[in-house]
Amino acid sequence: MKIVVIGGNGLVGRQIVALLNERGHEAVAASRATGVDIVSGTGLDAALAGADVVVDASNSAAPYGEPSYDFFSQGARHLLAAEARAGVRHHVAISVVGTDRLRNSPYFRGKGAAEDMIRASGIPYTILHATQFYEFLLAIVEAGGVSGQALRLSPAYIQPVASTDVAEAMVQIALDPPRNTTLEMAGPERERMSDIVKRFLNDLESPVDVLIDEHAPYFGAVLEEHSLVPCDAAHRCPVGFATWLQGSEYAKANW
Numbered sequence: 001m002k003i004v005v006i007g008g009n010g011l012v013g014r015q016i017v018a019l020l021n022e023r024g025h026e027a028v029a030a031s032r033a034t035g036v037d038i039v040s041g042t043g044l045d046a047a048l049a050g051a052d053v054v055v056d057a058s059n060s061a062a063p064y065g066e067p068s069y070d071f072f073s074q075g076a077r078h079l080l081a082a083e084a085r086a087g088v089r090h091h092v093a094i095s096v097v098g099t100d101r102l103r104n105s106p107y108f109r110g111k112g113a114a115e116d117m118i119r120a121s122g123i124p125y126t127i128l129h130a131t132q133f134y135e136f137l138l139a140i141v142e143a144g145g146v147s148g149q150a151l152r153l154s155p156a157y158i159q160p161v162a163s164t165d166v167a168e169a170m171v172q173i174a175l176d177p178p179r180n181t182t183l184e185m186a187g188p189e190r191e192r193m194s195d196i197v198k199r200f201l202n203d204l205e206s207p208v209d210v211l212i213d214e215h216a217p218y219f220g221a222v223l224e225e226h227s228l229v230p231c232d233a234a235h236r237c238p239v240g241f242a243t244w245l246q247g248s249e250y251a252k253a254n255w
Protein backbone atom coordinates (compact mmCIF):
# COMPACT_ATOMS: atom_id res chain seq x y z
CA MET A 1 0.00 0.00 0.00
CA LYS A 2 1.44 3.39 -1.00
CA ILE A 3 0.88 6.08 1.61
CA VAL A 4 1.91 9.68 0.92
CA VAL A 5 2.53 11.76 4.03
CA ILE A 6 2.20 15.48 3.37
CA GLY A 7 4.47 17.21 5.88
CA GLY A 8 6.39 13.95 6.14
CA ASN A 9 9.52 15.70 7.44
CA GLY A 10 7.72 17.60 10.22
CA LEU A 11 7.56 16.71 13.91
CA VAL A 12 4.72 14.21 13.72
CA GLY A 13 4.95 13.50 9.96
CA ARG A 14 8.48 12.13 10.06
CA GLN A 15 7.51 9.71 12.87
CA ILE A 16 4.53 8.52 10.81
CA VAL A 17 6.75 7.89 7.76
CA ALA A 18 9.33 6.01 9.84
CA LEU A 19 6.73 3.80 11.57
CA LEU A 20 4.97 2.94 8.29
CA ASN A 21 8.23 2.04 6.55
CA GLU A 22 9.37 -0.05 9.54
CA ARG A 23 6.12 -2.01 9.18
CA GLY A 24 6.72 -2.76 5.52
CA HIS A 25 4.48 -0.15 3.87
CA GLU A 26 5.58 2.21 1.12
CA ALA A 27 5.45 5.56 2.89
CA VAL A 28 6.60 8.62 0.97
CA ALA A 29 7.22 12.02 2.56
CA ALA A 30 6.01 14.99 0.51
CA SER A 31 6.52 18.65 1.31
CA ARG A 32 8.22 21.71 -0.13
CA ALA A 33 11.54 19.97 0.60
CA THR A 34 10.59 17.29 -1.97
CA GLY A 35 9.06 19.75 -4.47
CA VAL A 36 5.45 19.50 -3.28
CA ASP A 37 3.64 22.69 -2.23
CA ILE A 38 0.01 22.23 -1.23
CA VAL A 39 -0.64 25.98 -1.21
CA SER A 40 0.23 26.42 -4.88
CA GLY A 41 -0.54 22.81 -5.86
CA THR A 42 2.95 22.36 -7.32
CA GLY A 43 4.13 18.75 -7.56
CA LEU A 44 0.96 17.21 -6.13
CA ASP A 45 -0.13 15.15 -9.15
CA ALA A 46 3.27 13.50 -9.50
CA ALA A 47 3.57 12.86 -5.76
CA LEU A 48 0.11 11.25 -5.47
CA ALA A 49 0.41 8.96 -8.51
CA GLY A 50 -0.46 5.44 -7.35
CA ALA A 51 -1.23 6.53 -3.77
CA ASP A 52 -3.86 4.57 -1.86
CA VAL A 53 -3.85 6.74 1.25
CA VAL A 54 -2.81 10.34 1.91
CA VAL A 55 -1.94 11.47 5.42
CA ASP A 56 -1.95 15.25 5.81
CA ALA A 57 0.45 16.19 8.62
CA SER A 58 1.43 19.54 7.17
CA ASN A 59 1.47 22.75 9.16
CA SER A 60 1.58 26.42 8.35
CA ALA A 61 5.03 27.96 8.52
CA ALA A 62 3.25 31.16 9.59
CA PRO A 63 1.23 30.21 12.69
CA TYR A 64 -0.54 33.55 13.07
CA GLY A 65 -2.84 35.79 11.12
CA GLU A 66 -4.47 35.42 7.74
CA PRO A 67 -1.49 33.57 6.15
CA SER A 68 -2.26 30.62 8.44
CA TYR A 69 -5.92 30.67 7.34
CA ASP A 70 -4.82 30.78 3.69
CA PHE A 71 -2.38 27.92 4.23
CA PHE A 72 -4.98 25.47 5.52
CA SER A 73 -7.85 26.51 3.26
CA GLN A 74 -5.85 26.68 0.01
CA GLY A 75 -3.75 23.66 0.96
CA ALA A 76 -6.83 21.48 1.58
CA ARG A 77 -8.46 22.65 -1.67
CA HIS A 78 -5.43 21.72 -3.80
CA LEU A 79 -4.69 18.51 -1.92
CA LEU A 80 -8.24 17.15 -2.06
CA ALA A 81 -8.59 18.00 -5.76
CA ALA A 82 -5.34 16.18 -6.53
CA GLU A 83 -6.47 13.18 -4.43
CA ALA A 84 -9.72 13.01 -6.41
CA ARG A 85 -7.74 13.00 -9.69
CA ALA A 86 -5.41 10.28 -8.35
CA GLY A 87 -8.24 8.09 -7.02
CA VAL A 88 -6.97 8.16 -3.41
CA ARG A 89 -9.13 5.88 -1.22
CA HIS A 90 -8.53 7.38 2.24
CA HIS A 91 -7.66 10.92 3.34
CA VAL A 92 -6.26 11.04 6.88
CA ALA A 93 -5.83 14.43 8.52
CA ILE A 94 -4.54 15.62 11.86
CA SER A 95 -6.19 18.60 13.44
CA VAL A 96 -6.49 20.08 16.91
CA VAL A 97 -8.94 19.46 19.75
CA GLY A 98 -11.14 22.56 20.10
CA THR A 99 -10.74 23.73 16.49
CA ASP A 100 -14.50 24.32 16.18
CA ARG A 101 -14.48 26.46 19.38
CA LEU A 102 -11.68 28.81 18.28
CA ARG A 103 -13.02 30.49 15.17
CA ASN A 104 -11.61 33.88 16.30
CA SER A 105 -8.16 32.55 15.47
CA PRO A 106 -7.22 32.59 11.75
CA TYR A 107 -5.14 29.43 12.35
CA PHE A 108 -8.07 27.48 13.78
CA ARG A 109 -10.55 29.01 11.34
CA GLY A 110 -8.28 27.72 8.57
CA LYS A 111 -8.13 24.27 10.12
CA GLY A 112 -11.93 24.28 10.45
CA ALA A 113 -12.36 25.29 6.81
CA ALA A 114 -10.02 22.46 5.77
CA GLU A 115 -12.05 19.99 7.84
CA ASP A 116 -15.29 21.19 6.22
CA MET A 117 -13.73 20.64 2.77
CA ILE A 118 -12.61 17.13 3.74
CA ARG A 119 -16.14 16.20 4.87
CA ALA A 120 -17.65 17.60 1.66
CA SER A 121 -15.02 16.13 -0.69
CA GLY A 122 -16.58 12.72 -1.25
CA ILE A 123 -13.19 11.12 -0.48
CA PRO A 124 -13.42 8.63 2.41
CA TYR A 125 -11.65 10.22 5.37
CA THR A 126 -10.66 10.07 8.99
CA ILE A 127 -9.77 13.22 10.97
CA LEU A 128 -7.84 12.95 14.21
CA HIS A 129 -8.12 15.83 16.67
CA ALA A 130 -5.11 15.76 19.01
CA THR A 131 -4.32 18.04 21.91
CA GLN A 132 -1.07 20.04 22.04
CA PHE A 133 2.14 17.99 21.80
CA TYR A 134 4.54 18.34 24.76
CA GLU A 135 7.11 19.67 22.29
CA PHE A 136 4.63 22.44 21.52
CA LEU A 137 4.94 23.98 25.00
CA LEU A 138 7.95 25.94 23.75
CA ALA A 139 5.92 27.24 20.81
CA ILE A 140 3.31 28.43 23.32
CA VAL A 141 6.07 30.37 25.10
CA GLU A 142 7.24 31.90 21.82
CA ALA A 143 3.69 32.71 20.74
CA GLY A 144 2.97 34.31 24.12
CA GLY A 145 5.67 36.90 23.50
CA VAL A 146 7.93 37.34 26.50
CA SER A 147 8.05 40.97 27.61
CA GLY A 148 11.02 41.63 29.87
CA GLN A 149 11.02 38.60 32.18
CA ALA A 150 7.27 38.06 32.01
CA LEU A 151 5.09 35.81 29.90
CA ARG A 152 1.32 36.30 30.07
CA LEU A 153 -0.56 33.04 29.63
CA SER A 154 -4.14 31.89 29.80
CA PRO A 155 -5.11 29.67 32.75
CA ALA A 156 -7.31 27.58 30.43
CA TYR A 157 -6.92 23.82 30.83
CA ILE A 158 -4.85 21.78 28.41
CA GLN A 159 -4.23 18.04 28.29
CA PRO A 160 -1.08 17.66 26.20
CA VAL A 161 0.01 14.46 24.53
CA ALA A 162 3.26 12.87 23.34
CA SER A 163 3.80 13.25 19.59
CA THR A 164 5.01 9.63 19.59
CA ASP A 165 1.54 8.52 20.76
CA VAL A 166 -0.11 10.67 18.08
CA ALA A 167 2.14 9.25 15.34
CA GLU A 168 1.24 5.69 16.43
CA ALA A 169 -2.46 6.55 16.29
CA MET A 170 -2.14 8.17 12.85
CA VAL A 171 -0.39 5.07 11.51
CA GLN A 172 -3.16 2.79 12.78
CA ILE A 173 -5.80 5.11 11.31
CA ALA A 174 -4.01 5.13 7.94
CA LEU A 175 -3.93 1.33 7.85
CA ASP A 176 -7.55 0.90 8.97
CA PRO A 177 -10.57 1.50 6.71
CA PRO A 178 -11.82 5.12 6.62
CA ARG A 179 -14.21 5.98 9.45
CA ASN A 180 -15.69 9.15 7.90
CA THR A 181 -15.67 10.81 11.28
CA THR A 182 -13.51 12.80 13.69
CA LEU A 183 -11.70 11.02 16.53
CA GLU A 184 -10.10 12.73 19.52
CA MET A 185 -7.02 11.89 21.54
CA ALA A 186 -5.18 13.48 24.45
CA GLY A 187 -2.57 12.77 27.10
CA PRO A 188 -3.31 11.46 30.59
CA GLU A 189 -3.09 14.71 32.61
CA ARG A 190 -5.20 17.87 32.52
CA GLU A 191 -3.56 21.01 33.85
CA ARG A 192 -3.84 24.77 33.45
CA MET A 193 -1.71 26.03 30.55
CA SER A 194 -0.09 28.65 32.79
CA ASP A 195 0.86 25.96 35.36
CA ILE A 196 2.35 23.40 33.00
CA VAL A 197 4.35 26.02 31.09
CA LYS A 198 5.60 27.46 34.40
CA ARG A 199 6.72 23.96 35.47
CA PHE A 200 8.41 23.41 32.10
CA LEU A 201 10.24 26.74 32.28
CA ASN A 202 11.37 25.94 35.84
CA ASP A 203 12.70 22.59 34.63
CA LEU A 204 14.63 24.45 31.94
CA GLU A 205 15.91 26.88 34.63
CA SER A 206 14.47 29.74 32.61
CA PRO A 207 14.32 33.14 34.34
CA VAL A 208 10.97 33.91 32.68
CA ASP A 209 7.98 34.43 35.05
CA VAL A 210 4.56 33.23 33.98
CA LEU A 211 1.75 35.69 34.73
CA ILE A 212 -1.83 34.44 34.61
CA ASP A 213 -3.97 36.48 32.24
CA GLU A 214 -7.47 35.25 31.33
CA HIS A 215 -7.42 37.51 28.28
CA ALA A 216 -4.00 36.46 26.94
CA PRO A 217 -4.62 35.33 23.35
CA TYR A 218 -3.71 31.85 22.17
CA PHE A 219 -2.89 32.00 18.45
CA GLY A 220 -5.37 34.85 18.10
CA ALA A 221 -8.19 33.39 20.23
CA VAL A 222 -9.08 34.17 23.83
CA LEU A 223 -9.65 30.84 25.54
CA GLU A 224 -12.51 29.72 27.74
CA GLU A 225 -11.52 27.35 30.54
CA HIS A 226 -12.38 24.26 28.50
CA SER A 227 -11.71 25.45 24.92
CA LEU A 228 -8.77 23.06 24.46
CA VAL A 229 -9.90 20.03 26.45
CA PRO A 230 -10.99 16.84 24.71
CA CYS A 231 -14.44 15.27 24.79
CA ASP A 232 -15.23 12.49 27.28
CA ALA A 233 -14.94 9.85 24.55
CA ALA A 234 -11.40 10.92 23.58
CA HIS A 235 -8.71 8.25 23.63
CA ARG A 236 -6.32 8.83 26.57
CA CYS A 237 -2.67 8.12 25.73
CA PRO A 238 -0.27 6.81 28.35
CA VAL A 239 2.78 9.11 28.26
CA GLY A 240 2.58 11.87 30.90
CA PHE A 241 4.58 15.11 31.04
CA ALA A 242 7.26 13.87 33.48
CA THR A 243 7.90 10.71 31.44
CA TRP A 244 8.10 12.71 28.23
CA LEU A 245 10.45 15.28 29.78
CA GLN A 246 12.79 12.55 31.09
CA GLY A 247 13.16 11.11 27.60
CA SER A 248 13.38 14.46 25.84
CA GLU A 249 16.38 16.40 24.62
CA TYR A 250 15.69 18.93 27.40
CA ALA A 251 16.44 16.39 30.15
CA LYS A 252 19.79 15.65 28.53
CA ALA A 253 20.78 19.31 28.15
CA ASN A 254 23.25 20.67 30.64
CA TRP A 255 21.76 24.08 31.42
Ligand SMILES: NC(=O)c1ccc[n+]([C@@H]2O[C@H](COP(=O)([O-])OP(=O)(O)OC[C@H]3O[C@@H](n4cnc5c(N)ncnc54)[C@H](OP(=O)(O)O)[C@@H]3O)[C@@H](O)[C@H]2O)c1
Nearest residue numbers: 007009010011012031032033037038057058059132133136
Ligand atom coordinates in the same frame (compact mmCIF):
# COMPACT_ATOMS: atom_id res chain seq x y z
N1 LIG B 1 2.28 20.68 17.26
C1 LIG B 1 1.23 20.38 18.03
O1 LIG B 1 1.21 20.52 19.26
C2 LIG B 1 -0.02 19.82 17.36
C3 LIG B 1 -1.07 19.34 18.16
C4 LIG B 1 -2.22 18.84 17.53
C5 LIG B 1 -2.30 18.83 16.14
N2 LIG B 1 -1.25 19.33 15.42
C6 LIG B 1 -1.36 19.37 13.98
O2 LIG B 1 -0.42 18.45 13.44
C7 LIG B 1 0.03 18.91 12.16
C8 LIG B 1 1.54 18.80 12.08
O3 LIG B 1 2.11 19.57 13.12
P1 LIG B 1 3.69 19.50 13.39
O4 LIG B 1 3.92 20.28 14.63
O5 LIG B 1 4.16 18.08 13.27
O6 LIG B 1 4.21 20.33 12.13
P2 LIG B 1 5.69 20.85 11.77
O7 LIG B 1 6.72 20.12 12.58
O8 LIG B 1 5.66 22.33 11.83
O9 LIG B 1 5.86 20.38 10.26
C9 LIG B 1 5.16 21.01 9.25
C10 LIG B 1 5.31 20.22 7.96
O10 LIG B 1 4.51 20.85 6.95
C11 LIG B 1 5.32 20.95 5.76
N3 LIG B 1 4.85 22.10 4.98
C12 LIG B 1 4.83 23.41 5.32
N4 LIG B 1 4.36 24.16 4.33
C13 LIG B 1 4.05 23.30 3.33
C14 LIG B 1 3.50 23.48 2.02
N5 LIG B 1 3.19 24.71 1.53
N6 LIG B 1 3.31 22.38 1.24
C15 LIG B 1 3.63 21.14 1.70
N7 LIG B 1 4.13 20.91 2.94
C16 LIG B 1 4.34 21.99 3.73
C17 LIG B 1 6.74 21.13 6.29
O11 LIG B 1 7.74 20.72 5.37
P3 LIG B 1 8.47 21.75 4.36
O12 LIG B 1 8.99 22.87 5.18
O13 LIG B 1 9.52 20.89 3.69
O14 LIG B 1 7.41 22.19 3.39
C18 LIG B 1 6.73 20.15 7.46
O15 LIG B 1 6.99 18.84 7.00
C19 LIG B 1 -0.54 20.33 12.00
O16 LIG B 1 -1.67 20.29 11.15
C20 LIG B 1 -0.98 20.73 13.40
O17 LIG B 1 -2.09 21.60 13.42
C21 LIG B 1 -0.13 19.80 15.98
